[in-house]
Amino acid sequence: MALPLSYSVRSLFARRLRTGLTVGVISLVVVATTLFLGLLSSLQRTLRTTGSERNLIVMRKGSSNDGSSQLQLAAFQDIRFFEGVARDAAGNPMVSPELVVQPFFRRKDGGRENVLVRGVEPAPALAVHDEVRIVEGRMFEPSSGEVVVGRGVAGRYEGAQLGQTLEFGRGRWQVVGVFESGGDSFESEVWADVRELANDAKRPFPYSSLRLAVAKGADRDALVRRIDDDPRHALEAQPEPAYYAKQAESANTLYVLVVGLAVLAGIGAVFGATNTLYAAVQARTAEIGTLRAIGFSRASILVSFLVESLLTALVGFAVGGSLAWLLGLLVSWALGGVGFGAATFTTSVIQIRVGAGDLGAALVLSLAVGLLGGFFPARRAARLRPVEALREA
Amino acid sequence: MIRFLPLIWRNLGRNKVRSSLTGAAIALAIALVCVLRTMPAGLDNFLSTLAKNTRISVHNEAGIVYPLPYSYLQKVRSVPGVVEATTWTWFGGAFEEEKGVTFPNFAVDAETIGAVYEDLGIAPEQLETFRRQRDATLVGRLTLQKYGWKIGDRITLKSTVFPVDLELQIVGEIPAAVDPRAWLQREYLSQALEAQGVSFDLVNMIWARVDDADRVNEVMRTIDELFRNSEAETASETEKSFFGNLFGNLQGFVTVILMVTGMVTLCIVFIAANTASMSIRERVGEIAVMKALGFRWRALFGMLVLEAALLATLAGAAGTVITLGLAQALKSVAGFSPQLGPLASFVVTNAMLVEGLFLACFIGIVSGLVPAFGASRRSVAATLREIF
Numbered sequence: 001m002a003l004p005l006s007y008s009v010r011s012l013f014a015r016r017l018r019t020g021l022t023v024g025v026i027s028l029v030v031v032a033t034t035l036f037l038g039l040l041s042s043l044q045r046t047l048r049t050t051g052s053e054r055n056l057i058v059m060r061k062g063s064s065n066d067g068s069s070q071l072q073l074a075a076f077q078d079i080r081f082f083e084g085v086a087r088d089a090a091g092n093p094m095v096s097p098e099l100v101v102q103p104f105f106r107r108k109d110g111g112r113e114n115v116l117v118r119g120v121e122p123a124p125a126l127a128v129h130d131e132v133r134i135v136e137g138r139m140f141e142p143s144s145g146e147v148v149v150g151r152g153v154a155g156r157y158e159g160a161q162l163g164q165t166l167e168f169g170r171g172r173w174q175v176v177g178v179f180e181s182g183g184d185s186f187e188s189e190v191w192a193d194v195r196e197l198a199n200d201a202k203r204p205f206p207y208s209s210l211r212l213a214v215a216k217g218a219d220r221d222a223l224v225r226r227i228d229d230d231p232r233h234a235l236e237a238q239p240e241p242a243y244y245a246k247q248a249e250s251a252n253t254l255y256v257l258v259v260g261l262a263v264l265a266g267i268g269a270v271f272g273a274t275n276t277l278y279a280a281v282q283a284r285t286a287e288i289g290t291l292r293a294i295g296f297s298r299a300s301i302l303v304s305f306l307v308e309s310l311l312t313a314l315v316g317f318a319v320g321g322s323l324a325w326l327l328g329l330l331v332s333w334a335l336g337g338v339g340f341g342a343a344t345f346t347t348s349v350i351q352i353r354v355g356a357g358d359l360g361a362a363l364v365l366s367l368a369v370g371l372l373g374g375f376f377p378a379r380r381a382a383r384l385r386p387v388e389a390l391r392e393a
Numbered sequence: 394m395i396r397f398l399p400l401i402w403r404n405l406g407r408n409k410v411r412s413s414l415t416g417a418a419i420a421l422a423i424a425l426v427c428v429l430r431t432m433p434a435g436l437d438n439f440l441s442t443l444a445k446n447t448r449i450s451v452h453n454e455a456g457i458v459y460p461l462p463y464s465y466l467q468k469v470r471s472v473p474g475v476v477e478a479t480t481w482t483w484f485g486g487a488f489e490e491e492k493g494v495t496f497p498n499f500a501v502d503a504e505t506i507g508a509v510y511e512d513l514g515i516a517p518e519q520l521e522t523f524r525r526q527r528d529a530t531l532v533g534r535l536t537l538q539k540y541g542w543k544i545g546d547r548i549t550l551k552s553t554v555f556p557v558d559l560e561l562q563i564v565g566e567i568p569a570a571v572d573p574r575a576w577l578q579r580e581y582l583s584q585a586l587e588a589q590g591v592s593f594d595l596v597n598m599i600w601a602r603v604d605d606a607d608r609v610n611e612v613m614r615t616i617d618e619l620f621r622n623s624e625a626e627t628a629s630e631t632e633k634s635f636f637g638n639l640f641g642n643l644q645g646f647v648t649v650i651l652m653v654t655g656m657v658t659l660c661i662v663f664i665a666a667n668t669a670s671m672s673i674r675e676r677v678g679e680i681a682v683m684k685a686l687g688f689r690w691r692a693l694f695g696m697l698v699l700e701a702a703l704l705a706t707l708a709g710a711a712g713t714v715i716t717l718g719l720a721q722a723l724k725s726v727a728g729f730s731p732q733l734g735p736l737a738s739f740v741v742t743n744a745m746l747v748e749g750l751f752l753a754c755f756i757g758i759v760s761g762l763v764p765a766f767g768a769s770r771r772s773v774a775a776t777l778r779e780i781f
Contacts, residue, residue, distance in 0.1 A: 272660075339644070
């Protein structure tokens with residue numbers, strides 16, 4: 001016969017301080033892990049979900065990112081008419097010529113950062129980057145000193161909100177729109193008119209890179225080969241997801257760090273939980289002897305202690321998980337997101353969102369802590385011999 | 394109290410499983426705290442050991458990626474108060490192409506770099522070789538260690554900015570432990586570019602050393618005034634302020650790290666307090682007997698607190714050993730990371746280890762205080778009545 005669940009629950013309440021401290025340890029481990037995982041998965045989402053499978057990015061050979069690439073007008077004019085490039089409803093090639101500069105912006109808290117400003121032509125840019133949507137205001141008009149800003153930029157820098165005036169480079173720019181792109185790295189960018197930006201930055205070349213959409217049914221690899229092998233321009237094309245995946249690789253350090261820390265913290269919590277339950281078994285020796293004497297089996301005692309340990313872990317998870325979720329919101333609200341350096345020397349702004357996946361991982365961790373921490377004490381309890389246990393008391 | 398040490402030791406050994414579980418948990422947590430601390434400390438360390446208030450950066454007012462004309466160097470050099478000035482241009486060389494830029498590298502003016510960075514402790518003969526040998530490079534210690542390179546080795550860096558690959562010979566080391574950067578000759582890059590018909594007359598920034606700390610502000614004003622209304626207006630700032638700003642975007646992440654460090658510390662408190670309360674509660678009877686035998690409550694209190702402190706300190710010592718191993722492991726996977734900059738240098742200093750040890754000891758004492766006070770002040774009669 002199994003021991004009722006209420007026995008395990010009541011046992012927890014019998015030693016409030018110990019249970020409380022153990023729950024505290026587990027929930028702190030859960031908060032730390034969840035917060036870190038939330039940050040990491042937000043960072044990875046930002047980097048990995050940027051770009052679309054349909055698009056190619058074209059840069060100068062050897063450039064690792066579009067911040068260090070440069071491209072002449074002739075290359076743009078040639079590639080526009082390559083076979084396999086998609087065309088919009090009006091028959092125009094879907095090729096977006098882009099110029100990347102990284103001017104200083106002033107953060108709201110006073111610091112200074114490089115921000116990625118992307119010069120584009122409004123129509124092809126929105127056609128090629130179909131994940132980018134203007135959510136407030138409107139797209140900028142060319143040659144009128146207007147810009148649109150990503151969601152991450154709007155919250156973080158001075159003068160970056162709709163209707164305000166941004167100062168960067170040599171000029172002053174009117175913010176006429178805010179765009180979103182599903183939390184990817186475009187949201188840390190400002191988009192301006194490509195010619196105006198080139199003038200402002202006095203670059204000796206008009207573009208950094210091209211983004212183009214491959215026509216449906218066209219041979220993407222053939223188009224990539226044709227661009228790569230073109231002897232006139234020394235360019236290189238790759239699918240956007242591959243490009244951003246390469247940018248994400250450098251986040252691996254962080255990944256190793258966070259997972260390593262979570263596992264170590266988890267092991268520490270296992271030790272703490274084991275300790276508490278061992279003490280419980282010791283204090284309840286007589287009780288366990290009695291239970292065995294009145295007919296409860298070894299298995300039911302083992303299960304009941306494991307349940308007690310799992311309950312502790314679950315409470316710890318519930319407390320820790322909700323705390324982490326709140327902290328994530330608080331950090332995003334108070335700091336306008338967490339900044340990381342990007343390969344382009346600019347700042348990517350990450351909003352910590354504690355998602356279901358992060359909570360799931362924390363749940364697995366706390367259940368593992370509960371099971372491992374409960375197993376040895378529960379086994380000891382189950383192995384107590386009733387006669388000796390009763391005599392000891 | 395010393396004469397009670399054997400007794401305290403025996404008490405710790407009484408429940409070996411509990412003591413070792415507690416010790417292991419605290420050791421792990423201390424190691425986590427120390428490793429987490431290396432991240433903000435890496436930034437502080439970088440700013441305090443490498444950045445000087447008497448070295449100023451002169452860069453384009455619009456941003457560091459906006460170039461300056463090379464001719465500005467001569468003008469900056471002639472500003473009164475400037476001892477020497479040199480230039481930096483981001484070369485963005487990748488050692489393994491598929492991994493991208495794994496350490497920052499710059500083309501610099503070989504003639505003047507030594508005089509501007511005299512405080513970095515680069516050996517004079519290595520500087521001299523760097524000045525004379527066209528394909529020479531000086532590499533930061535962090536990067537040398539990461540790749541296992543030695544002086545004399547040849548490496549090829551593929552630029553991600555310029556359309557050139559440069560073959561270089563390592564002729565010296567930039568010795569600071571946290572320094573990842575590498576320098577190569579501007580002249581070498583310039584010739585390689587000219588061979589391809591590309592002219593090269595821009596720089597990313599100019600670095601100048603000022604003779605007198607009191608004159609720095611005045612010199613910076615003079616320089617910026619010099620280029621006012623020119624094709625590229627400049628903004629000057631001290632090296633400390635420059636790097637502080639450069640890595641200022643990591644402030645949010647540092648905040649998260651500090652929060653997590655705090656939580657892990659609190660964890661240690663909970664684990665230690667739990668153990669102290671459990672082992673003291675089990676011993677109330679025997680404490681009452683000792684009091685009945687004539688032990689003073691102060692002695693008993695001291696013994697109990699010392700027991701908790703000893704356990705935590707021993708665990709802290711084990712934790713520092715784990716820290717060293719962890720940091721080593723992290724260093725081998727990390728290196729220069731564009732996301733984290735100097736936060737990912739994972740350099741453990743002795744001070745950090747000592748602080749970790751003190752933290753453990755302090756937490757041990759604190760965790761023992763409440764239960765030990767309660768147990769040692771309980772009246773003997775009350776306890777004994779409860780037991781018998």
